[in-house]
Amino acid sequence: TQDNKALFIIFGGTGDLAKRKLYPSLFRLFRKRAINKHFAVIGTARREWTNEHFREVVTDSIQELNPTPKELDSFTSHFYYQAHNVTNTQEYVTLEKLASELDDTYQLDGNRVFYLAMAPSFFGTIAQHIKSEHILSENGFNRLIIEKPFGTDYQTAKELNDSISAAFTEDQIFRIDHYLGKEMVQNISAIRFGNNIFESLWNHYYIDNVQITLAESLGVEERGGYYDKSGALKDMVQNHILQIVALLAMEPPTIFSDHAIRTEKISALESIRIYNEKEVKENFVRGQYSKGHLGSNQFPGYHEEKDVDPTSSTETFVAGKLMIDTFRWAGVPFYIRTGKRLTEKGTRINIVFKTTPINVFRSADQTEDIPENILTIYIQPTEGFSLTLNGKEIGSGFAMDPVKLNYRHSSETLENSPEAYEKLLLDCLKGDATNFTHWDEVAASWKIVDVIKHVWDKDNSNIPTYPARTMGPKEAFDLLENDGRSWVWEP
Numbered sequence: 001t002q003d004n005k006a007l008f009i010i011f012g013g014t015g016d017l018a019k020r021k022l023y024p025s026l027f028r029l030f031r032k033r034a035i036n037k038h039f040a041v042i043g044t045a046r047r048e049w050t051n052e053h054f055r056e057v058v059t060d061s062i063q064e065l066n067p068t069p070k071e072l073d074s075f076t077s078h079f080y081y082q083a084h085n086v087t088n089t090q091e092y093v094t095l096e097k098l099a100s101e102l103d104d105t106y107q108l109d110g111n112r113v114f115y116l117a118m119a120p121s122f123f124g125t126i127a128q129h130i131k132s133e134h135i136l137s138e139n140g141f142n143r144l145i146i147e148k149p150f151g152t153d154y155q156t157a158k159e160l161n162d163s164i165s166a167a168f169t170e171d172q173i174f175r176i177d178h179y180l181g182k183e184m185v186q187n188i189s190a191i192r193f194g195n196n197i198f199e200s201l202w203n204h205y206y207i208d209n210v211q212i213t214l215a216e217s218l219g220v221e222e223r224g225g226y227y228d229k230s231g232a233l234k235d236m237v238q239n240h241i242l243q244i245v246a247l248l249a250m251e252p253p254t255i256f257s258d259h260a261i262r263t264e265k266i267s268a269l270e271s272i273r274i275y276n277e278k279e280v281k282e283n284f285v286r287g288q289y290s291k292g293h294l295g296s297n298q299f300p301g302y303h304e305e306k307d308v309d310p311t312s313s314t315e316t317f318v319a320g321k322l323m324i325d326t327f328r329w330a331g332v333p334f335y336i337r338t339g340k341r342l343t344e345k346g347t348r349i350n351i352v353f354k355t356t357p358i359n360v361f362r363s364a365d366q367t368e369d370i371p372e373n374i375l376t377i378y379i380q381p382t383e384g385f386s387l388t389l390n391g392k393e394i395g396s397g398f399a400m401d402p403v404k405l406n407y408r409h410s411s412e413t414l415e416n417s418p419e420a421y422e423k424l425l426l427d428c429l430k431g432d433a434t435n436f437t438h439w440d441e442v443a444a445s446w447k448i449v450d451v452i453k454h455v456w457d458k459d460n461s462n463i464p465t466y467p468a469r470t471m472g473p474k475e476a477f478d479l480l481e482n483d484g485r486s487w488v489w490e491p
């Protein structure tokens, strides 16, 4: 592998994301020599830390990866700390001085990655100072990685985008959606465009409906404060779910490049029908978990969670039906659902195919409808695919017997496969934006979500509830039943 050259300036270097995801991912890249001699990291945050202390924190954060003492020394020696108040212009001058020193020391060719791993309210300020205080290097690349949430609605997202666009061009901005770093989310393109048996059927002539479930068993944990202001729609649908929809629904790109793929994703997202008030009520349901149990384990209700308003009407569950107004998808519902404290953690896509035009076996033993063929993509925790087909039941007579062709990556493969953040950091170093969201995707997604949120906010009384560790409120099941369908959810 190539020894990628870059200086990482991490805003929020003392934070949780940096410790949990960024430092371990950088270490994995270091081990694989995707970064090696020519990289340096400046961690910044308000606290006064020494380089030594920073290196100890980095050391702690990678313990699980069992570094040897030699690896540790050489890896952490590339880390520098600079206390930094993001609103103080003068401090950017100090930062630039350190940055250019490190550029010389490690021969980084002026390549810079600015990583915003902190409270979104500062994103704009930082980007503007980076520009005004000349922290952008003149040789080499300048890239900005920015974490979610990207705004809280279309308007705030646009304001944020305008402010970062004053310093960075669209092709320098890498907006993270960590789902796009997941192996099986990336596999959607492989399945579609690498298999003619699927892509040729990938349309309204053959597909009856598509189902996307992002179920979580955990509650809001330590993030009640953030979550209570956000809710499931903004936390999961605006970003992760709509990104998955875009990958499933887009037209085939002419070539597998970031530009071509993102162009198609943008069109797909812009083709999702924007509902009016009545349609929102018919097609979207929300829910909030109440206390519940699984076996003998008891779980508190959302209102009892830490940092959550006990009268909160924030949704912890969303289910909805999206329609995509293109020739390809005319009339095919994309059912989506996500929630906290559901039965289990499971992210899955089900492509439910139409049944055969007539049941020729009705004269034999198969008097009921022939079951649908279903292609399932298992995103997590297990990763793989399955395809259900109909065979003949063994014996005399002629009834259908559904069989499931099942494939899962082995646990060994999974253990050795790179983590989402590791892949995304490497993509950024290579300047490949395929797995990052373009502004036009973000904008289209917010427009869809804003309308739903707006209708909900008008009436926050009587939000459906569901007992913790169940699959959501009854309304979510009715949504499909009213269409004569049901959620596919098998192990």
Ligand code: BG6
Pocket: 178, 216, 235, 236
């Ligand atoms: C985050 C949400 O974006 O995704 C969290 O803010 C959620 O609320 C998380 O738990 C789920 O990610 P993963 O990778 O665990 O499925």
